[in-house]
Amino acid sequence: MSSPAFRDLLPPFPEPPLTIAVSECLTGAPVRYDGGHRASAWPRPALEGLYEVRPICPEVGIGLGVPRPPIRLVGAPASPRAVGVEDPSVDVSDRLRAYAGTRLPDLDDVDGYVFKARSPSCGLKGVALHADPQGPPVPEGTGLFAAEIASARPALPLEDGENLFEPGALESFVTRTFVHAFWRRTTAGGIDAARLIAFHSACKYLVMAHDASAYRRLGRLLADLSGNAETTGERYFEGLMRALAARPTRSSHTNVLQHLQGYLRGAIGAPDRRAVAAAIERYRNGEAALETPLHDLRWGLQKAGARYAFDQYYLHVPRVGPQAGATVPAGTAPRTAAS
Numbered sequence: 001m002s003s004p005a006f007r008d009l010l011p012p013f014p015e016p017p018l019t020i021a022v023s024e025c026l027t028g029a030p031v032r033y034d035g036g037h038r039a040s041a042w043p044r045p046a047l048e049g050l051y052e053v054r055p056i057c058p059e060v061g062i063g064l065g066v067p068r069p070p071i072r073l074v075g076a077p078a079s080p081r082a083v084g085v086e087d088p089s090v091d092v093s094d095r096l097r098a099y100a101g102t103r104l105p106d107l108d109d110v111d112g113y114v115f116k117a118r119s120p121s122c123g124l125k126g127v128a129l130h131a132d133p134q135g136p137p138v139p140e141g142t143g144l145f146a147a148e149i150a151s152a153r154p155a156l157p158l159e160d161g162e163n164l165f166e167p168g169a170l171e172s173f174v175t176r177t178f179v180h181a182f183w184r185r186t187t188a189g190g191i192d193a194a195r196l197i198a199f200h201s202a203c204k205y206l207v208m209a210h211d212a213s214a215y216r217r218l219g220r221l222l223a224d225l226s227g228n229a230e231t232t233g234e235r236y237f238e239g240l241m242r243a244l245a246a247r248p249t250r251s252s253h254t255n256v257l258q259h260l261q262g263y264l265r266g267a268i269g270a271p272d273r274r275a276v277a278a279a280i281e282r283y284r285n286g287e288a289a290l291e292t293p294l295h296d297l298r299w300g301l302q303k304a305g306a307r308y309a310f311d312q313y314y315l316h317v318p319r320v321g322p323q324a325g326a327t328v329p330a331g332t333a334p335r336t337a338a339s
């Protein structure tokens, strides 16, 4: 089988640990308004070994003490303000927004950001917003610091820590951070058309697992690279990050695994192909973790010399959570394969 050499144009896949920014109270630091922390508000143990964290507390950063009077969001959803709960004349909105700008350089070498959910400074979505100071809040706000970061870094993987307890969200976040790191390495010396297309090829099956239609959509974006590759590349990467934010499912993974299985046809023996097919079927039926067919496919594709398929980042990106399963050393034969 002929193999486009897209992998030769790209750097090695990134190895953990990556660096991510994290709301400081999630790290166990006692920086909350009440002098406490919220280390339990994200599944940090599940991410052990994957990341080094860079803690940031915007409220402490703008000079508010610990403990301090709490703040809340008030006003219209499009232009909320952060004011004191007890003394609404205390308004720290402008300071929080300006502080975000001062921290942007610290995000140049990070590959993700985990925020403390529902904070008027750090929450990404669903923060209590008091449109009517006398009425009940509506969960339609975004923390003022987080909103500035999201606006300034549209391609940076961001997530509220509490969302990461949901396995699909956790998998999506981890994947996005590693793709982000891969992109930073790929484009460190600038973006050119050949590496852009190579990067897109490497991410093909990863994208398909998250959003089946996005691969074609993103490919159309790259169809004409006669203009400014830098500008097209930035648009492409923002679109890629949006696609990978969609949660993969057992069904979408099965579809991708079966596509990759097709590269084994005629390239390895029937008993080995049956073993890989059985592993995919066990995963499809919920009887095996995703790592089981991934491991068997890596083994089979390497044996088959199917380089285009073996070099897909889908097969190598780190995976977490109970569905992912333990990593099996590369090169180990399928557990049910004939040898």
Ligand code: SF4
Pocket (backbone or CB within 6 Å): 023, 024, 025, 026, 031, 032, 033, 056, 057, 058, 059, 060, 116, 119, 121, 122
């Ligand atoms: S939510 Fe944000 S501002 Fe509040 S204590 Fe945590 S890091 Fe600081």
